[in-house]
Structure formats: structure tokens, C-alpha cells
Amino acid sequence: MNFKNFYKSLFFLILFFSAPSVFAQTTVVTGTVTDAGNKQPLPYVVVSFTGTTTGVATDNNGKYRLATSQPYKQIKISFLGYKDAFLAVEPGKEQVINVKLFPASKQLNEVVIKSGKKPKYRNKDNPAVELIRKVIENKEKNRPEAYDYVQYREYDKMMFGFINVSAQFSDRKFFRKYKFIIDNRDSTILPGKSILPVYLDEKLSQNYYRKNPEKTREVVIGQRGVNFGPAVDNEGVKQYFKHLYNKVDIYDNDIFLITSQFLSPISNNSPNYYKFFITDTITDAKNQKLVELSFTPRNSNDVLFEGMIYITLDGNYAVQKAVLKINKHININFIRSMEVDLDFEQNPDNRYHLSRSNTIAEFGATKKEGKSGLLGMRTITYKDYLVNHPLGDTAYVKQSEESTDESKNKSAEFWERNRLDTLSTAEAKVYKNVDSLRNMPSYKRTVDIATLLLAGYKGFGKFEIGPANTFYSFNPVEGFRLRLGGRTTPELSKRYYFETYAAYGFKDKRWKYFLSATYSLNKKSIYKFPQNYIRASYQRDTKIPGANLQFVQEDNFLLSFKRGVNDKYLYNDFYRLDYVHELESHLSFGAGFKNWKQEPAGSLYFNNIVNGQPNSIHDLTTTELTASVRWSPHEEFYQGKIYRIPIPNKYPTLELDFAAGIKNFFGGEYNYRRLDFRIDKRLYLSQLGYSDLNISAGRIFGQVPFPLLTIHQANQTYAYDLNSYNLMNFLEFASDKYASFRIDHHFSGFFFNKIPLLKKLKWREVASAKVLYGGLSDNNNPTLHPSLYQLPVDANGLPITYVLGKTPYVEGSVGIENIFKFIRIDFVKRFNYLDHPNVPSWGFRTRVKFDF
Structure with a gap:
């Protein structure tokens, strides 16, 4: 073989295939x-190759130099206030192209300056507005979701503390024992303010994103937080704080912070709500030219930011830095100041990603600076940002073996090595200080008293008594009523719980009582997410038909005060067996058995017609098998002593309930099937506020007496109830099929902020509408079937309970909220079925709500 010819051939072969790159110009x-x-x-x-992100900005002398190895044939020249220019280039050559730009709008022939008047701000022909419109046009390509794949490490730190606590405070006799906490102040966290940290939470995670099919996965590597003891839902506190300090994405149209929705300065319609000004041009550390764009709300009371954003001039119009603040006139309660600082870093492809987000808010009873108060800070740091680096499918799907418990047990050395930010000296001491505080007898007594006042329970170690607001109440049937109850605590066991109460009515001279036993199947408290338990219970108590209150909370003292006649009650005996299973995805299932005995009380009665003669029925017994499914994606809540308090978000909650009545099973008297569905959603409408929506529907299959029909939820108290019909009487309407719609809209001061007096009071508008369709099939009409229970009438023979016709029941309200920062007053109007006896056509209702 001729090796010389072989190598010569190999050389020319390589040269042939590499020629395009060798000779590329x-x-x-x-x-x-x-x-x-x-x-x-x-x-x-900005001078760039058309259709690409390859571009440069001219220098102070208008000169530019643009280079590429790609065969591009055209350049684009764009500048605010000028028409875009497109010019041809010759690929592979060096060439000089001088450009003359023509203004996009006509020049003014004459400028008239008048003294004493401030020029009126206008969007038209405003270069700052033209620049922000360029930013808006390029938003989508500057978001992380523009990439096919993204991965990064995230460190999330949340801190809360007191502001300006006096150094002499710890010298007072009562506080000397807490000196080790009070003296742990820091003036470096926020210059000019003394901060006393009392809460700290940290989380380190690895995050993965894939566009198609879209998947997001967070792998928690480590998490650590203070623990205030079993009386506090520490996980719920963390969720609520992070709800207040939500993650800020400036590329979103709306930014949710401190329970309010702020319009982003680069929202699609931000020029309608903000004033923009070009205030400076700067050069960053990489010699990139940036425009400093300042902005301020057109109306200082609206829920808007003020501050500055820094825009790149490389053709991408990306945000490189942002400072978002609020002014002191904004219609948000208890917030003295708030600032969000966003810093961005450049990717290898010259795009920018968020590298650090820092949100600081100062809270106080008044908005005067320098006073004591609270400060919260959430700092999120992003590192190891990698784009368009695909991984296997398993990297984007949560693995079953991932354990959050393991991430909570990381050592101090782990955090020292892996923390992407630093802790101040005072922050570093918080964990040890809170651990010491939690074991102090005086702290336990204080928490005990606070639990009694706020949650209604008084603890005695393994058992607690309450709730306090049910100790005393009254109603027309029982008269003066006393009740005492309690339940076991996790100190006795986390696996099983007992709850009980006993009550006595001095008018009807009857005892009422409740007893339940619950066993947790997942070794967690039944009050912790995700729940997985089985419960057996028995209850004998009174109930108002159509008043759908909490299972053991019917005798709340404040509910004793009602309008009109409300002496139609039931004595109920409930035997129940319930199973509840929640999944991490917030999909939950339930199943149960219920034996229910109803006995009329007060002026209520059960009558039917037998062989043409009136017949009185002492009680009604039914046996039901139940099933339910509920889905509430991304749900967060604070777990209280009795209720879960949901933290609102934009996702819907769907619930489907099924019950089957079985005749001759444990004394059941009727066969029937009942199906109920509801969907709840909060709808955010940016500057127009938000709406709480509810759509419900139900149907009963089979023949049942009226106590088993859907008795629509009425309200005869003077409080405004979101879920009830506030001008409907108890027992007024019954149906075996229904559909309803409810909307409660909060305008958040959108109109009042523009009226001088109301603007100063910071009142907010609210409006609601409730529509109910219903009906009764012939199968359940007691007029056609006399053997069914007759619908109740009063002493004069006038009907009390009605059937909805083709016309729906409608009521609406308009109101004012945020009166004294926590009172809502509604004027409620009932629009139809006004010929029913003793029904109000209008009224005022009040609701107490603490909100920002």
C-alpha cells in the first residue's frame, strides 16, 4: 500500500469537508x-442583524462596530423616537455603513414656554413610554420560560424581627429574663434601623424546568426554621409569611405582595397607570450601556409601585436591575414602607436571568417613620444557572423516594458550606435563642393565654378545654345554654385524638353531647397536611335547618342574635364513621357512614297524610354511605386549633360529594341518592381588584320528605355571611335540584382612590351578587304525594317553606370595607319573592375582617 498517496488523499478529504469553516469569512x-x-x-x-439577538449600541459619538461569522445579509437600526432602518450588508466582507435616522413623528415648528405651569405629562411622543413599550414587546423572550431547558440552585431566606427596640427595654424587671433575646439587635441588616430578629427560615433547593412537555420540579436539599412549640403551626406561619412575601417576577403583568396585587411597571397596560421618565444612562461593570427609567403612579393611592428599572440597549430590552417601592399614600394597611430589589446576571448567550431578589417591608400601627414595629425580609439567591442543557425525563418528575424529613435534619456544617448567602451575627443566633425561649415557663404561660384569647382553648398538657366562645349561648328552644368541652393534644399522642363536650339547655331541660375518637394513619397529627385518618363520632344536639354551620360550632355566642322568628329547630342524633385521605398533590378523598335521627323542635313539626287523615311523625331516621373528592391545586393554609384558614391564590378548588340513603339499614327509612358539586375560585383583575367566585349545583334522586331536601342556606343574623343568602329566612326554600352562582368583588379602592375625602379615609368598595335556581320534581311534591311530609306552615296557616319557580332567587349588595381598617358594612337588597311573609327586602349587614 502506498502510504504517501493514502495520507495525501486523507489530507484532501479533510480539507474538502472543512472548507466551509476554513474559508468562512x-x-x-x-x-x-x-x-x-x-x-x-x-x-x-441599537444596531443588530435582522431577526437575531446579535447587536450593539452606538457609543457617545454615534459609532458602532458589528461582527459575525454567520452569513447575515441585513442589519436593523432602531432608536426611540426614530423610524427603524433596514440596510443590506455583504456577507464575509468588512464594510462601512453610515446611517441617517429620520424622526418617527413630525417636529414641532414652534415651542411656546409659559411660566408658572408644570408641563402636562403625556404618553404620546414620550421617549420613556416608547422605551417601556419596547421592553413590553420583548418580555416573552427575556423570561426563563423562553428556553427549552433551565436548571439552577436556589437559596431562600425569610427573616422577621422587631424594629427600633430600645436598649433599655431589657433592663425592665419583667423583661430581664428575656435579655438574651432583646439584646440580639443588629443595625447592619438595614442601615439606620435597629433590627431584633425573632424568626428565621431557610431553604436550599435544586430546580429544573422543561418547556415541552412543560414540567417544573423542585428538589429540596435542605430546610431549616425556628420552632415556637406545639401551640403554633410553624409550617402554617412559614406558608403565610411566604404568601405575604411572594416571589417577584417583574415580567408578570401582576405582582402579588402583602395580600395585594400590584401592577408591574412592565405590564402590558402599565403606561395607562404609570408615568415614566428617562433619568440617566449608565455603563455597568461589563461596559454594557443601560437606560435608567424612573416611574411613579398616576394616582398615589392605587396599588402600584414607584422606583427605577434599568434597561439594556443590546436589542433585547431586558431588565438588568429593578428597584420597586411603595409611597406612603398607598391604600394598604399597616405598611410603612416596602422595597423590592431585583438583580440580574448575564447568561453565556447574553440574555439575563434573575440572580437575587430581596423584598423588605416594614409594618406598624401607624405609618410614621422611626416608631417601633415589625420588619420582614425575604432574600432569594440564584446560582449555577444553566440553560438549554437537557436531562433525562426523570430529572423533571418528582421521585417517590424524595423525603422532606431528610432535608430538615441537615447539620450546621452543611449550611455553612452550602448557604448561597450569609447570615448576620444576629440572624445566626435566632435558632438558639428561640430554642431557649420555647423551654421557658414564662413563655409557655404567655402562649397559653394567647391561645385561649385567640383560639379559644386553655391547655392542660395532654388535654385542653374549649372553645371559649361556646361556653354560653341562648336560643328560643333551649333558652339559656351552657356548654363545656375539650380535646386531647399531641402531648398525649400524635396518632389518636379524643374530643368531647356536654351542653345543657335550661328551657328544654335537655342534655346535648358530643364524643369523637380519631386515629391518624400516617403517623402525623390530624391537623397537619396531608391528613390521613379515620374518625368515629356521636353527637346529640340542636340545629337550625338551612343553617350550615361548623360541625360542633352551632352554639357560638355571637350567633345567638338573630332577626325575625327563628324557633324552628331540630334535635339531631348523629352516628358517624369518616375516613379522610389527602395526597401531596392536594387531591383528597373521603368516605363515610352516617346514621341520622331528626326530631322536630320548637314550632317545627313533621306531618303527613295517611288514609286521608293528618298524621304526626315523631322523628325521621336515615342511613347514608358517603363519598367525596376534592382538588385544590397549590393550596396553602394556616392550620388553627379548629379550622384551616386557606391562603388565597389564583387556583380553583373543586369538590364533589355523593351520598346514598339506604332503606332498612340501621333503621334508614328512605332510599335516595344525592350529588353535590361546587367550584370556588379567586379571580384577580389587576387594578380592578379581585373577585371570589362560587358555582354550585346539586340533585337528589329518589323520593324523600322535605327534611332531606336541599334546604338552602339562609342567614338571619346581622353579620354578612359570604356563603349564605343574607335576606332569606331559615327554611324558606327547599329543592331537590339546584344551581347557584355567587360573586363577591373587592375593588380595592379603584374608584374611592379618585375621590378626595374617601381617598384620605382609604375606604374600599365592595359589591356582591347571589343567584339561586332551584325546583322540586313531581316525585317529591307533597301536594301530589300526601304521604310525604307536608311543607311547614305558621300558626296562621301561611306557608313557611316554598319551592323556587322558574324565576331564580336573587340578592345583591354594595358596601364599604376597610372602615377603621377592619369593618365592612353592606347594604343588601333582595330582588324577588317579596310576597313571602316576614321577609325583608333590604337591610344592612356587618362583617369584621382584618386585611392589609
């Missing part, structure tokens, strides 16, 4: 950009 374009009118050079003009 670099295209270099240089030149100067000037104003076509005055011939002056234009700085910061």
Missing part, C-alpha cells in the same frame, strides 16, 4: 448613526 460592519435633520451623532442606538 467574518462579516464586519462599522459606521456612524446620525440624525437626518441636524446631522448630530446619536448615542445608544
Whole structure:
């Protein structure tokens, strides 16, 4: 073999295939950009290859140099206030192209300056507004979701503390024992303020994103937080704090913070709500030119930011830095100041990603600076940002073996090595200080008293008594009523719980009582998410038909005060067996058995017609098998002593309930099937506020007496109830099929902020509407079937309970909320079925709600 010829052939073969790259020429374009009118050079003009992100900005003399190894054939020259220019280039050559730009709008022939008047702000022909519109046009390509794949490490730190606590405070006799906490102040966290940290939470995670099919996965590597003891839902506190300090994405149209929805300065319609000004041009550390764009709300009371954003002039119009603040006139309660600082870093492809987000808010009873108060800070740091680096499918799907418990047991050395930010000296001491505080007898007594006042329970170690607001109440049937109850605590066991109460009515001279036993199947408290338990219970008590209150909370003292006649009650005996299973995905299932005996009380009665003669029925017994499914994606809540308090979000909650009545099973008297469905959703409408929506529907299959029909939820108290019909009487309407719609809209001061007096009071508008369709099939009509229970009538023979016709029941309200920061007053109007006896056509109702 001729090796010489072989190597020669190999050389020419390699040369042939590599020729395109060997002989590829670099295209270099240089030149100067000037104003076509005055011939002056234009700085910061963007010159780029058309259809690409490869571009540069002209310097102070209007000069540019653009180079590429790609065969691009055209350049684009764009500048605010000027028409875009497109010019041809020759690939692979060095060339000089000087450009003259023409103004996009006509020049003014004459400028008239009048003293004493401030120029009126206008969007038209405003270069700052034109720049923000460029940012808006390029938003989607500057978001992380523009990439096919993204991965990064995230460190999330949340801190809360007291502001300006006096150094002499710890010298007072009562507080000397807490000196080790009070003296742990820091003036470096926020210059000019003394901060006493009392809460700290940290989380380190690895995050993965894939666009198609879209998947997001967070792998928690470590998490650590203070623990205030079993009396506090520490996980719920963390969720609530993070709800207040939500993650800020400036590329979103709306930014949710402190329970309010702020319009982003780069929202699609931000020029309608903000004033923009070009206040400076700067050069960053990488010699990139940026425009400093300042902005302020058109109306200082609206829920808007003020501050500055820094925009790149490389053709991407990306946000490189942002400072978002609020002014003191904003219609948000208890917030003295708030600032969000966003810093962005450059990717290898010259795009920008968020590298650090820092949100600080100061809370106080008044908005005066320098007073004591609270401060919260959430700092999120992003590192190891990697784009368009695909991984296997398993990287984007949560694995079953992932354990959050393991991440909570990381050592102090782990955090020292892996923390992406630093802790101040005072922050570093918080964990040890809170651990010491939690074991102090005086702290336990204080928490005990607070639990009694706020949650209604008084603890005695393994058992607690309450709730306190049910100790005393009254009603027309029982008269004066006393009740005492309690339940076991996790100190006895986390697996099983007992709850009980006993009550006595001095008018009807009857005892009422409740007893339940619950066993947790997942070794967690039944009050912790995700729940997985089985419960057996028995209850004998009174109930108002159509008043759908909490299972053991019917005798709340405040509910004793009602309008009109409300002496139609039931004595109920419930035997129940319930199973509840929640999944991490917030999909939950339930199943149960219920034996229910109803006995009329007060002026209520059960009558039917037998062989043409009136017949009185002492009681009604039914046996039901139940099933339910509920889905509430991304649900967060604070777990109280009795209830879960949901933290609102934009996701819907869907619930489907099924019950089957079985005749001759444990004394059941009727066969029937009942199906109920509801969907709840909060709808955010940016500056127009938000709406709480509810759609419900139900149907009963089979023949049942009226106590088993859907008795629509009425309210005869003077409080405004979101879920009830506030001008409907108890027992007024019954149906075996229904559909309803409810909307409660909060305008958040959208209109009042523009009225001088109301603007100062910071009142907010609210409106609601409730519509109920219903009906009764012939199968359940007691007029057609006399053996069914007759619908109740009063002493004069006038009907009390009605059937909805083709016309729906409608009521609506308009109101004012945020009176004294926590009172809501509604004027409620009932629009139809006004010929029913003793029904109000209008009324005022009050609701107490603490909100920001």
C-alpha cells in the first residue's frame, strides 16, 4: 500500500469537508448613526442583524462596530423616537455603513414656554413610554420560560424581627429574663434601623424546568426554621409569611405582595397607570450601556409601585436591575414602607436571568417613620444557572423516594458550606435563642393565654378545654345554654385524638353531647397536611335547618342574635364513621357512614297524610354511605386549633360529594341518592381588584320528605355571611335540584382612590351578587304525594317553606370595607319573592375582617 498517496488523499478529504469553516469569512460592519435633520451623532442606538439577538449600541459619538461569522445579509437600526432602518450588508466582507435616522413623528415648528405651569405629562411622543413599550414587546423572550431547558440552585431566606427596640427595654424587671433575646439587635441588616430578629427560615433547593412537555420540579436539599412549640403551626406561619412575601417576577403583568396585587411597571397596560421618565444612562461593570427609567403612579393611592428599572440597549430590552417601592399614600394597611430589589446576571448567550431578589417591608400601627414595629425580609439567591442543557425525563418528575424529613435534619456544617448567602451575627443566633425561649415557663404561660384569647382553648398538657366562645349561648328552644368541652393534644399522642363536650339547655331541660375518637394513619397529627385518618363520632344536639354551620360550632355566642322568628329547630342524633385521605398533590378523598335521627323542635313539626287523615311523625331516621373528592391545586393554609384558614391564590378548588340513603339499614327509612358539586375560585383583575367566585349545583334522586331536601342556606343574623343568602329566612326554600352562582368583588379602592375625602379615609368598595335556581320534581311534591311530609306552615296557616319557580332567587349588595381598617358594612337588597311573609327586602349587614 502506498502510504504517501493514502495520507495525501486523507489530507484532501479533510480539507474538502472543512472548507466551509476554513474559508468562512467574518462579516464586519462599522459606521456612524446620525440624525437626518441636524446631522448630530446619536448615542445608544441599537444596531443588530435582522431577526437575531446579535447587536450593539452606538457609543457617545454615534459609532458602532458589528461582527459575525454567520452569513447575515441585513442589519436593523432602531432608536426611540426614530423610524427603524433596514440596510443590506455583504456577507464575509468588512464594510462601512453610515446611517441617517429620520424622526418617527413630525417636529414641532414652534415651542411656546409659559411660566408658572408644570408641563402636562403625556404618553404620546414620550421617549420613556416608547422605551417601556419596547421592553413590553420583548418580555416573552427575556423570561426563563423562553428556553427549552433551565436548571439552577436556589437559596431562600425569610427573616422577621422587631424594629427600633430600645436598649433599655431589657433592663425592665419583667423583661430581664428575656435579655438574651432583646439584646440580639443588629443595625447592619438595614442601615439606620435597629433590627431584633425573632424568626428565621431557610431553604436550599435544586430546580429544573422543561418547556415541552412543560414540567417544573423542585428538589429540596435542605430546610431549616425556628420552632415556637406545639401551640403554633410553624409550617402554617412559614406558608403565610411566604404568601405575604411572594416571589417577584417583574415580567408578570401582576405582582402579588402583602395580600395585594400590584401592577408591574412592565405590564402590558402599565403606561395607562404609570408615568415614566428617562433619568440617566449608565455603563455597568461589563461596559454594557443601560437606560435608567424612573416611574411613579398616576394616582398615589392605587396599588402600584414607584422606583427605577434599568434597561439594556443590546436589542433585547431586558431588565438588568429593578428597584420597586411603595409611597406612603398607598391604600394598604399597616405598611410603612416596602422595597423590592431585583438583580440580574448575564447568561453565556447574553440574555439575563434573575440572580437575587430581596423584598423588605416594614409594618406598624401607624405609618410614621422611626416608631417601633415589625420588619420582614425575604432574600432569594440564584446560582449555577444553566440553560438549554437537557436531562433525562426523570430529572423533571418528582421521585417517590424524595423525603422532606431528610432535608430538615441537615447539620450546621452543611449550611455553612452550602448557604448561597450569609447570615448576620444576629440572624445566626435566632435558632438558639428561640430554642431557649420555647423551654421557658414564662413563655409557655404567655402562649397559653394567647391561645385561649385567640383560639379559644386553655391547655392542660395532654388535654385542653374549649372553645371559649361556646361556653354560653341562648336560643328560643333551649333558652339559656351552657356548654363545656375539650380535646386531647399531641402531648398525649400524635396518632389518636379524643374530643368531647356536654351542653345543657335550661328551657328544654335537655342534655346535648358530643364524643369523637380519631386515629391518624400516617403517623402525623390530624391537623397537619396531608391528613390521613379515620374518625368515629356521636353527637346529640340542636340545629337550625338551612343553617350550615361548623360541625360542633352551632352554639357560638355571637350567633345567638338573630332577626325575625327563628324557633324552628331540630334535635339531631348523629352516628358517624369518616375516613379522610389527602395526597401531596392536594387531591383528597373521603368516605363515610352516617346514621341520622331528626326530631322536630320548637314550632317545627313533621306531618303527613295517611288514609286521608293528618298524621304526626315523631322523628325521621336515615342511613347514608358517603363519598367525596376534592382538588385544590397549590393550596396553602394556616392550620388553627379548629379550622384551616386557606391562603388565597389564583387556583380553583373543586369538590364533589355523593351520598346514598339506604332503606332498612340501621333503621334508614328512605332510599335516595344525592350529588353535590361546587367550584370556588379567586379571580384577580389587576387594578380592578379581585373577585371570589362560587358555582354550585346539586340533585337528589329518589323520593324523600322535605327534611332531606336541599334546604338552602339562609342567614338571619346581622353579620354578612359570604356563603349564605343574607335576606332569606331559615327554611324558606327547599329543592331537590339546584344551581347557584355567587360573586363577591373587592375593588380595592379603584374608584374611592379618585375621590378626595374617601381617598384620605382609604375606604374600599365592595359589591356582591347571589343567584339561586332551584325546583322540586313531581316525585317529591307533597301536594301530589300526601304521604310525604307536608311543607311547614305558621300558626296562621301561611306557608313557611316554598319551592323556587322558574324565576331564580336573587340578592345583591354594595358596601364599604376597610372602615377603621377592619369593618365592612353592606347594604343588601333582595330582588324577588317579596310576597313571602316576614321577609325583608333590604337591610344592612356587618362583617369584621382584618386585611392589609
